[in-house]
Amino acid sequence: MARMLPKKDAVIIGLGWTGSILAQQLTDAGLNVVAIERGPWRDTSTDFNIAYMQDELRYAIRKDLFLKPSVEAMTMRNSLSQTALPMRDYGSFLPGDGVGGAGVHWNGHTWRFWESDFQIKTHLTQRYGAAKIKNLQLQDWGVTWNEIEPSFDTFEYLCGISGKAGNLKGQIQPGGNPFESPRGRDYPNPPMKMPYASTLFAEKMKELGYHPFPLPSANMSQAYVNPLGVRMGQCSYCGFCERFACGNYSKASAQTTILPVLMRKPNFELRTECEVLKVNLTPDGKHAKSVTYIDAHGVEYEQPGDIVVICAYALMNVRMMLLSRIGTQYDPVTGQGTVGRNYCYQTSAGARLFFEGKHFNPFIGAGSLGQTVDDFNGDAFDHSKLNFVGGGGISCSVTNGRPISNRPVLPGTPRWGAKWKQATAEGYNNSMGFGCEGSSYPVRENYLDLDPTYKDRHGRPLLRITFDFPDNDIAMSNYMSDQLEKMTKPFNAKFAGVSRLKKGWDSVPYQTTHNTGGAIMGSNPKTSAVNKYLQSWDVPNVFVIGASAFAHNAGMNPTGTVGALAFWAAQAITGQYIKNPGALVHA
Amino acid sequence: MRRFLLAAALAVLSMPAWAAGTDAGKYQVVLGDCEGCHGKNLAGGVVLQTPFGKMVAPNITPDKDTGIGNYSAGDFKLAMTRGLAPGGRPLYPAMPYPYYAHMSDAEITALWDYMRTVKPVKNSVHVNQLRFPYNMRVLMRGWNLLFFRPAPIAETGPSAEWNRGAYLVNGPAHCGACHSPKNAFGADKGPLTGAVLQGWFASDLTSDRNAGLGGWSIADIVDYLKTGRNAHSLASGPMAEAVENSTSRMTDADLKAIAVYLKDLPPSRGNGGPATGMEAQVKAGAVAYDITCAACHGRDGKGSALFPPLAGNAAVRQVRPDSIVRMVLAGGRAAATPGAPTGPGMPSFGWRLTDDQVSNILTYVRNNWGNQAPAISPETVGRIRSALHAGS
Numbered sequence: 001m002a003r004m005l006p007k008k009d010a011v012i013i014g015l016g017w018t019g020s021i022l023a024q025q026l027t028d029a030g031l032n033v034v035a036i037e038r039g040p041w042r043d044t045s046t047d048f049n050i051a052y053m054q055d056e057l058r059y060a061i062r063k064d065l066f067l068k069p070s071v072e073a074m075t076m077r078n079s080l081s082q083t084a085l086p087m088r089d090y091g092s093f094l095p096g097d098g099v100g101g102a103g104v105h106w107n108g109h110t111w112r113f114w115e116s117d118f119q120i121k122t123h124l125t126q127r128y129g130a131a132k133i134k135n136l137q138l139q140d141w142g143v144t145w146n147e148i149e150p151s152f153d154t155f156e157y158l159c160g161i162s163g164k165a166g167n168l169k170g171q172i173q174p175g176g177n178p179f180e181s182p183r184g185r186d187y188p189n190p191p192m193k194m195p196y197a198s199t200l201f202a203e204k205m206k207e208l209g210y211h212p213f214p215l216p217s218a219n220m221s222q223a224y225v226n227p228l229g230v231r232m233g234q235c236s237y238c239g240f241c242e243r244f245a246c247g248n249y250s251k252a253s254a255q256t257t258i259l260p261v262l263m264r265k266p267n268f269e270l271r272t273e274c275e276v277l278k279v280n281l282t283p284d285g286k287h288a289k290s291v292t293y294i295d296a297h298g299v300e301y302e303q304p305g306d307i308v309v310i311c312a313y314a315l316m317n318v319r320m321m322l323l324s325r326i327g328t329q330y331d332p333v334t335g336q337g338t339v340g341r342n343y344c345y346q347t348s349a350g351a352r353l354f355f356e357g358k359h360f361n362p363f364i365g366a367g368s369l370g371q372t373v374d375d376f377n378g379d380a381f382d383h384s385k386l387n388f389v390g391g392g393g394i395s396c397s398v399t400n401g402r403p404i405s406n407r408p409v410l411p412g413t414p415r416w417g418a419k420w421k422q423a424t425a426e427g428y429n430n431s432m433g434f435g436c437e438g439s440s441y442p443v444r445e446n447y448l449d450l451d452p453t454y455k456d457r458h459g460r461p462l463l464r465i466t467f468d469f470p471d472n473d474i475a476m477s478n479y480m481s482d483q484l485e486k487m488t489k490p491f492n493a494k495f496a497g498v499s500r501l502k503k504g505w506d507s508v509p510y511q512t513t514h515n516t517g518g519a520i521m522g523s524n525p526k527t528s529a530v531n532k533y534l535q536s537w538d539v540p541n542v543f544v545i546g547a548s549a550f551a552h553n554a555g556m557n558p559t560g561t562v563g564a565l566a567f568w569a570a571q572a573i574t575g576q577y578i579k580n581p582g583a584l585v586h587a
Numbered sequence: 588m589r590r591f592l593l594a595a596a597l598a599v600l601s602m603p604a605w606a607a608g609t610d611a612g613k614y615q616v617v618l619g620d621c622e623g624c625h626g627k628n629l630a631g632g633v634v635l636q637t638p639f640g641k642m643v644a645p646n647i648t649p650d651k652d653t654g655i656g657n658y659s660a661g662d663f664k665l666a667m668t669r670g671l672a673p674g675g676r677p678l679y680p681a682m683p684y685p686y687y688a689h690m691s692d693a694e695i696t697a698l699w700d701y702m703r704t705v706k707p708v709k710n711s712v713h714v715n716q717l718r719f720p721y722n723m724r725v726l727m728r729g730w731n732l733l734f735f736r737p738a739p740i741a742e743t744g745p746s747a748e749w750n751r752g753a754y755l756v757n758g759p760a761h762c763g764a765c766h767s768p769k770n771a772f773g774a775d776k777g778p779l780t781g782a783v784l785q786g787w788f789a790s791d792l793t794s795d796r797n798a799g800l801g802g803w804s805i806a807d808i809v810d811y812l813k814t815g816r817n818a819h820s821l822a823s824g825p826m827a828e829a830v831e832n833s834t835s836r837m838t839d840a841d842l843k844a845i846a847v848y849l850k851d852l853p854p855s856r857g858n859g860g861p862a863t864g865m866e867a868q869v870k871a872g873a874v875a876y877d878i879t880c881a882a883c884h885g886r887d888g889k890g891s892a893l894f895p896p897l898a899g900n901a902a903v904r905q906v907r908p909d910s911i912v913r914m915v916l917a918g919g920r921a922a923a924t925p926g927a928p929t930g931p932g933m934p935s936f937g938w939r940l941t942d943d944q945v946s947n948i949l950t951y952v953r954n955n956w957g958n959q960a961p962a963i964s965p966e967t968v969g970r971i972r973s974a975l976h977a978g979s
Binding site: 043044045046049050051052223224225228229230231232233234236238247248249260261264 | 879882883891892893894918920923925926927928929930931932933934936938939
């Protein structure tokens with residue numbers, strides 16, 4: 001029997017980005033909050049020691065900061081007809097682990113999804129007609145741009161995002177992204193200083209008539225004090241960002257923006273190395289009364305709470321709902337049910353160029369350092385004569401020149417020996433690349449559920465991912481590859497190669513950790529798991545925060561929108577729910 | 588959901604009311620930094636490393652069995668101002684009664700009234716873990732005879748503010764307990780010129796321009812004590828605790844009084860001047876500094892909004908380098924206060940830097956950007972490293 005603990009006002013599952021934001025906002029409103037985190041406590045100077053954080057073997061190759069499959073694995077298959085197998089190692093994506101979650105080792109690309117994303121079905125139907133998107137399960141998010149915009153702003157100022165506004169209250173700003181939706185004010189910090197490759201890219205894109213702008217970055221272009229009074233240092237462009245934690249306090253994370261304030265609060269408590277097994281509902285299944293968790297010694301506890309906020313990673317949010325029977329499992333055959341629906345990923349394409357006599361100095365890098373063009377993102381361009389919808393941002397970012405992983409060589413180079421050594425020496429400073437972060441649109445047969453065979457160390461079914469790149473996204477990605485190819489021309493490179501995406505998602509090579517959907521937000525309880533405030537339609541004292549709420553994935557990194565949704569949901573809880581508990585939307 | 592609203596209301600009510608003077612006794616706890624040794628709940632258990640062995644701060648909650656629940660007001664006053672427990676048993680001066688002896692009857696009474704309202708906690712503490720012969724309490728009678736001079740502090744200063752500062756520094760705030768050098772018996776000698784304690788060097792607080800507070804304005808001192816940081820430095824180590832538990836919760840008027848008094852202290856004999864004949868060491872240190880330290884502290888030593896400057900930072904120019912060597916070897920964490928909540932940490936470099944490298948880097952830091960201080964030898968670094976390994 002689990003030991004029963006005293007009740008809290010709110011129980012938060014997971015203390016990553018969203019858990020920290022929710023905990024901060026809920027404790028500010030006076031609630032007694034406990035966060036239960038599966039992984040360890042982690043802090044900058046003690047765990048992200050700048051004296052050894054640049055250990056590429058430990059962090060990037062052996063993935064020291066990531067979730068281990070022995071703790072939680074997932075199974076995957078490409079289609080309903082296949083039998084899913086467990087991923088024995090995380091490859092295609094790398095979930096985070098411990099306090100700060102994936103926000104510890106992210107790169108810091110901080111985008112705002114567009115106004116048209118939040119009403120994507122309405123927008124595309126109006127512009128192209130319903131037939132254009134008949135094979136896609138696109139749907140509006142239930143929240144509008146004007147509602148969510150202030151939450152984007154809050155997140156950007158919390159993080160100290162470095163960037164340049166492109167659309168201030170409808171006025172297009174030179175040097176910014178003209179395709180972004182109107183923002184209330186500029187970024188809190190100026191853009192990062194640009195490396196040579198990105199500068200060259202921006203020049204060539206301008207020549208082609210496109211609109212390059214600095215990639216909005218959670219790396220600090222200068223020292224910053226956020227609205228909570230927490231200070232961050234200037235980025236040193238060390239090139240150890242993604243897969244690493246920042247030892248310099250210069251990448252926004254829960255550790256560098258919220259935790260110094262949150263951890264001091266008397267009405268906040270954190271329990272680390274405690275894994276929540278499930279959310280316990282009342283017998284009618286309409287109210288969450290507690291969560292059951294197991295600590296590092298294997299002792300089980302039951303933690304009651306008035307509100308349960310699920311803030312694990314997107315995929316784990318969905319699994320927690322399914323294990324706890326919150327909402328109904330989505331069925332890809334009938335299209336009924338909501339939990340597991342509209343799982344999406346990200347669809348990428350890339351170009352690599354080789355020159356002679358250049359000095360790109362890729363070791364001057366940062367997670368989010370580069371120039372982007374959005375001329376082919378979302379619905380910024382006319383799709384009426386194209387056989388797809390969607391698009392992606394095309395960025396030339398310089399993240400690193402690390403010795404193990406970053407060894408670009410010309411195609412045809414031997415994989416070892418003197419010729420490889422020579423090519424690697426030539427390629428290091430003579431190569432640059434740019435890539436497309438493409439949208440991923442939902443189709444009926446891509447979804448999440450519980451695996452019928454494989455179980456975790458506690459005997460709970462693993463999450464099963466059924467996914468392949470939809471025809472729409474393959475067409476989109478190949479169109480983007482065409483654009484990338486055209487974009488390489490003005491560089492007059494010695495060699496330029498472009499990747500082309502094919503069917504058959506492979507879970508082994510790293511692609512992106514941008515898993516979205518499965519517990520999507522919306523205005524119809526038949527087609528969404530949570531309402532516009534990320535509140536479960538079925539169990540109104542449960543809120544599910546994260547990219548799990550995305551009704552589709554846009555052609556940009558998700559964290560900015562995840563942060564905005566976290567503040568948006570927190571505002572609904574503190575402003576509406578605690579005054580009048582119950583469903584905030586009546587369908 | 589009324590419960591939530593109630594919780595919100597309580598959160599507001601629990602704001603530090605004593606700051607407005609409504610709870611004089613609780614404010615005495617702040618001034619005296621009782622929590623620093625006796626713990627947040629005053630139930631004791633904080634270990635003090637002394638040159639004479641280990642002492643553990645006792646439980647001073649009103650618990651009858653393990654705390655001071657059986658004390659009378661008179662017992663309490665004797666303990667605070669004479670260092671005597673009930674029955675005449677002498678306390679060790681790790682309990683800073685030589686400072687508290689300067690507190691007035693009214694202040695002791697207010698503190699006692701507050702102490703009786705503290706939640707009793709059952710926590711038995713083995714206080715005296717000193718080595719022989721220091722573990723013999725009877726020795727303290729002789730110590731008191733030799734070194735203890737209980738008397739009110741004469742109000743001889745140029746202003747009421749100065750007098751208040753003198754009272755706070757030499758009375759309840761017991762700054763000298765750490766910052767004044769000690770004689771062989773652990774009694775103060777020389778006022779506030781800096782002293783080694785628990786493996787740290789508590790800085791020179793006199794007006795010496797190089798090692799002391801001569802380069803700080805009154806506002807700088809107030810900022811530092813209130814938030815744990817100012818333009819020149821960050822509080823870390825035991826001072827970070829003193830800032831968090833005590834000075835950050837003092838009134839602005841009291842902080843200014845402390846600053847006015849400290850600024851008027853006669854300068855110490857300084858730190859012994861610049862390192863001479865150390866060109867090779869400084870040169871090697873410059874290279875190692877750029878590689879190891881400059882990303883945060885800047886090649887110009889000016890730091891940033893987050894990281895403290897090393898240029899013009901008196902903490903790096905103390906006569907004894909124990910704190911900065913320790914900081915490089917073991918790392919440390921700055922104070923986190925409502926005014927400066929970040930509490931940035933310095934990571935440990937001890938595993939990566941040799942004694943030679945640490946001595947080179949720090950000798951460079953102590954003699955660059957206008958800093959002047961004696962060289963640090965590799966042997967000194969080695970001694971401090973051994974002490975850290977020994978867990979002191």
